[in-house]
Amino acid sequence: MPRALLNAVLLIASFLAMEGVAWAVHRYVMHGIGWGWHRSHHEPHGPGRWGWLELNDLYAVLFGVGAVALIWAASRDGYAPLYFVGVGISLYGLVYFIAHDVLVHRRVPLKWTPKRGYLKRLVQAHRLHHATQAREGAVSFGFLYAPPVRRLKAQLQSREQQP
Ligand SMILES: [Zn+2]
Ligand SMILES: [Zn+2]
Numbered sequence: 001m002p003r004a005l006l007n008a009v010l011l012i013a014s015f016l017a018m019e020g021v022a023w024a025v026h027r028y029v030m031h032g033i034g035w036g037w038h039r040s041h042h043e044p045h046g047p048g049r050w051g052w053l054e055l056n057d058l059y060a061v062l063f064g065v066g067a068v069a070l071i072w073a074a075s076r077d078g079y080a081p082l083y084f085v086g087v088g089i090s091l092y093g094l095v096y097f098i099a100h101d102v103l104v105h106r107r108v109p110l111k112w113t114p115k116r117g118y119l120k121r122l123v124q125a126h127r128l129h130h131a132t133q134a135r136e137g138a139v140s141f142g143f144l145y146a147p148p149v150r151r152l153k154a155q156l157q158s159r160e161q162q163p
Helices: 003-033 035-042 057-074 083-103 118-129 149-161
Strands: none
Touching: 003 035, 003 083, 035 057, 057 083, 083 118, 118 149
């Protein structure tokens, strides 16, 4: 395989794999042992002690430091495929920030709301993730892959009916 093609495949594969990693970390770490940090993202809050920062942002810092460390370590070699893995992870982080923190949570002022199509579904699916403020019982842990809203609502309803 030509090197440029291999690099592109590595970059795209890392980007796509990050959706799975983000899902698993969100499902099993953030809503599990790491709830202490993530809770700040599920509770309603105004500008707090640190302005608009949340304790939950530490997860983004960890991912960012990991990606930068990978790029830095890889670029010390002559040719390092891991460099493109690091770039793929960073790009996912950037897209996640724009979609999650800007489009859904409006941490940067934005007036536009998607009215149809994929972006509307993405916003609705994540709003449904925030329908619960508790560690247990949430739906839709992934992000860029948004399941159909109808299915998520049905899941939420069936959970509420459980004792
Ligand atoms: Zn959550
Ligand atoms: Zn959120």
